[in-house]
Amino acid sequence: MTSQPLRTTVIGSLPFPGWLEFASQHLTQFGDADRAELIDDAVALAVRDQLEAGLDVITDGEQTRLDFNLSFYGFIEGIELESAPPRRFGPPAHDQRGKHRVAGELRAPRGLGTVEDFHRLKRITGARGQNPEAGIALKASVPGPYTLSGRLLPNGQYPDRWALTEALLPLVRAELAALVQAGCTEICVDEPSMSCYAHREDPRRFVDIFNRTVEGVAGRCHLSTHLCFGNYKARAVGPRRYAPMFPAFLDLAVDEIHVEMASREFAELELIAEIARRKDVAVGVIDVKSYYIETPDDVAARVRACLKHAPAERLAFAPDCGLSQTARWAAKQKLKNMVDGVRRVRQELGV
Numbered sequence: 001m002t003s004q005p006l007r008t009t010v011i012g013s014l015p016f017p018g019w020l021e022f023a024s025q026h027l028t029q030f031g032d033a034d035r036a037e038l039i040d041d042a043v044a045l046a047v048r049d050q051l052e053a054g055l056d057v058i059t060d061g062e063q064t065r066l067d068f069n070l071s072f073y074g075f076i077e078g079i080e081l082e083s084a085p086p087r088r089f090g091p092p093a094h095d096q097r098g099k100h101r102v103a104g105e106l107r108a109p110r111g112l113g114t115v116e117d118f119h120r121l122k123r124i125t126g127a128r129g130q131n132p133e134a135g136i137a138l139k140a141s142v143p144g145p146y147t148l149s150g151r152l153l154p155n156g157q158y159p160d161r162w163a164l165t166e167a168l169l170p171l172v173r174a175e176l177a178a179l180v181q182a183g184c185t186e187i188c189v190d191e192p193s194m195s196c197y198a199h200r201e202d203p204r205r206f207v208d209i210f211n212r213t214v215e216g217v218a219g220r221c222h223l224s225t226h227l228c229f230g231n232y233k234a235r236a237v238g239p240r241r242y243a244p245m246f247p248a249f250l251d252l253a254v255d256e257i258h259v260e261m262a263s264r265e266f267a268e269l270e271l272i273a274e275i276a277r278r279k280d281v282a283v284g285v286i287d288v289k290s291y292y293i294e295t296p297d298d299v300a301a302r303v304r305a306c307l308k309h310a311p312a313e314r315l316a317f318a319p320d321c322g323l324s325q326t327a328r329w330a331a332k333q334k335l336k337n338m339v340d341g342v343r344r345v346r347q348e349l350g351v
Helices: 018-024 032-053 070-075 114-127 145-149 161-181 192-197 203-214 271-276 296-307 328-349
Strands: 077-080 100-107 137-143 186-190 222-227 256-260 280-286 315-319
Touching (some): 032 114, 032 328, 100 161, 114 161, 137 161, 145 161, 145 192, 145 203, 161 186, 161 203, 186 203, 192 222, 296 328, 315 328
Parallel strands (some): 137 186, 222 256, 256 280, 280 315
């Protein structure tokens, strides 16, 4: 159980500031020192936004990543990155993000970059006088191997997605171990592809893959996983139902399971009772796919509804998904109102 009942957290990503969006399209015009300054400034801004919102758990906003998982391919040898997506025009959909060809053995001798990101987050939060001892937890988010495999094309060496997943698994496992070694006490392993495709695959196979990925760090940090249904341009990619995943996913070797609820009008909310009997449950109470700005009253009502199914010491609250697809002005207000709403209920309960 977490030390803070009804704690507030985020999944990982935050929106890029407009100037970083522009700079990311013109990186060749910047020198190494310029790029390092850009990243530091963006992370410092992400930290400020989260601290001003009053969150209990913060991240670096994934400001070094062009996408929550696509940027990791730049760290992996054996991949030929696609230069252009197969479809550029028309309504947005996942086929506007192409797949990369595998040209050799998949290796990551330099790691996947998250340790450097975590050290930067520690440095920047330390410069602001914030640290875990002051009550602010620092979280790192890492995509799991099944999700990472989804944008790679099978070949003779790796004939299907399962083979690609097995090749990526030790790379992610090593990265998680390195994060814990670096002092990271909060890690989220993002496997949204597992929740997107659990309706057509054996969920027990997913559990086996996940548990082998985290076996070196389970019990050594507060480990969570994020189960959602896709958020590229607010588009889901599968039936938005948790029923196919459970009870199998209760055997995931994690301390906390995050579930997307706000965008689904809290369908299957009763599921959190089943999760809370064995693990902490982080409930998505902010809809990142909507520009309706939830009020503190909205959030407080949602928290009270969750308390009908799970005890306060098992509950945390977050947006449904990462906020990278949400405009920054909206993301900031949504986070502030989320924290304010949760605090109202804390005061009612005296926790």
